[in-house]
Amino acid sequence: MSSIMGKTLHVDLTKGKITEGKGIEEKLWKQYIGGRGLGEKLIWDHIGKPPYSTPDEAREFALTPENRYVIMPGPLTGTPAPTSGRFATAFISPHSGTTSACIAGSRFGMLTKRAGYDAIIIDGKADNPCYLYITDETQEIHDASDLWGKITYETNDILLEKHGKRACVGCIGPAGEMCAPIANIAHGKNSFAGRTGAGAVWGSKNLKAVVVNGKQKIGIAKPEEFKEINRKVTALIKEKPTTGEYLRTRGTIVLMHVENMHGTLGVKNFSETGNLSYEDCNKISGETFWNNHLWDRSPCYGCPIGCHRQLYINGKFLPQAEYELTWGFGTNLGNLDPYIVTKAGEICGRYGMDGISAGNILGYAMESTVKGAHDFGITWGDGEGILRVVEEMGKGVGVGAELQMGVKRCAEKYPETADYAMHIKGNELPAYDPRTMAGVDLGYATSPRGADHMKSYMVGCNTLGTQITPKELLERTVLNKDKITFTIGMQHESVFYDSAVLCLFLALTPVGVEDNASLLSTATGIDMSTSDLITSEERIFNGERLWNTASGFTADDDSVPKRFTTEQTPYGGSKGTISRLSKAKKMFYEERGWGKDGVPEPWLTKYLDLDEMRKTLGV
Missing domain, CATH: 1.10.569.10 (Aldehyde Ferredoxin Oxidoreductase Protein, subunit A, domain 2)
Incomplete structure (x- = not known):
């Protein structure tokens, strides 16, 4: 038994054909973890060298039938691990032009795995509006002409009435149908694959919805060892006031006073x-x-x-x-x-x-x-x-x-x-002013999909802290080598949680890389040491960088809007602060092992087993 189900599902909308595929080889699970990392890998290998050379051309390509969309739960999705109701989706973004992965919640990822699949791979474009119905017994393409034009909430209710309340629906609304670059995908009524245009990709494929359901058991390779580490992680979540009380009782809006007090x-x-x-x-x-x-x-x-x-x-x-x-x-x-x-x-x-x-x-x-x-x-x-x-x-x-x-x-x-x-x-940009917290501006600028606080959760560490964060790093305005190192570390944590797939709020707890490696190993049966996991996180992040470089992005695109480097924060708890991104980028590139052009050095790609990818991309 393993938390890996051992099958994939390939949907060719152009041909109107669905086929089951063999399981993903163990080496790829170890190298790319799952979720974000493995989902993107399945896209990169499918496309090969991008048939475009500028970000604007990439944005256009993203809305063609050649753009692949991957629904990718992680190896921990649906297991008893806390916050395991998450899954990833991967695609080339029509909004940013980058490689992109969105993370969403609800029961969608868990039911995808219970239907027996580690990934649902969607290619091509249907002639007419359609939706997918996927269970452990049935894999079908249905006509969705009567759903086209309906809002997400109505679409959700109609499909649950037809296929049973136990199912879970992912669907687009009118914004996705017209391929608006900011369109997202609703999973239920309060969880979304939210950023960089996932909904526009579905709209370009005439895909209105995906309905999933399943009853298969998600296994655990080493049940007793998994229970032990799971109890530890759960206790650490409850122990930290941010995750154990504040977010649980008041939701994310509890951050309003906190961030306003800091002037961020x-x-x-x-x-x-x-x-x-x-x-x-x-x-x-x-x-x-x-x-x-x-x-x-x-x-x-x-x-x-x-x-x-x-x-x-x-x-x-x-x-x-x-x-x-x-x-x-x-x-x-x-x-x-x-x-x-x-x-x-x-x-x-x-x-x-x-x-x-x-x-x-x-x-x-x-x-x-x-x-x-x-x-x-x-x-x-x-x-x-x-x-x-x-x-x-x-x-x-x-x-x-x-x-x-x-x-x-x-x-x-x-x-x-x-x-x-x-x-x-x-x-x-999201809610947080990048002038006010050293590391946040750097995280935004070097994120693989543009401005995104979730791809390097320095916001939480600067204003909420963790029990493993050194005190000096919580000085929000300090920019030093330690802050750069910690920013890179938070980028890697994001890679793990997006790939495993668990909630990024675990980054606010004392759960460490050793705990994460143990969760993976005991759930999947694939031996993953702490060192292995750190290398995999770094491999995924650098793979994303290579892909974006081949798509025409340069070091100049690792920027923040002019306001943040030329105008000081005017009021409040961070009055007088300004982004020092130029200095931070230089330090970051050096520590990352990237050249002055922002491209990973050859020795690094060799170490990370990315030489073949680099050669294919021509970087």
């Missing part, structure tokens, strides 16, 4: 970071939501933290009560109305849009309007305007037709707005 919370498109009083922040804080409104927890499968929240407000439950959306549609837009914040997030969920990007885009539109660069018809604090424009983005009408393309494309159309476009490699 973006305000008005990062133009007024820190300019938010305690009283104003409290209007949309986790504590206020907790004390003044009814709410409900909706945890991912197997999660003892359970941070997902639904908020009962104005007569109904709204399922998108999360920190990033509260920033994006709240302080980022000069809006402090809890209903507008949660309703805007709910609209994003209905139409299948990345809420982080959508909130960031509205901040760009508002600042461009207020500063006189271009009139998008919406200004700071316009609650009704927020809901109107988010709806227009979901439908692709009015001003939303332009804005749903993302700030990079909008700024290219209206060059006078470029200073207000907060993105890296086309991917919009």
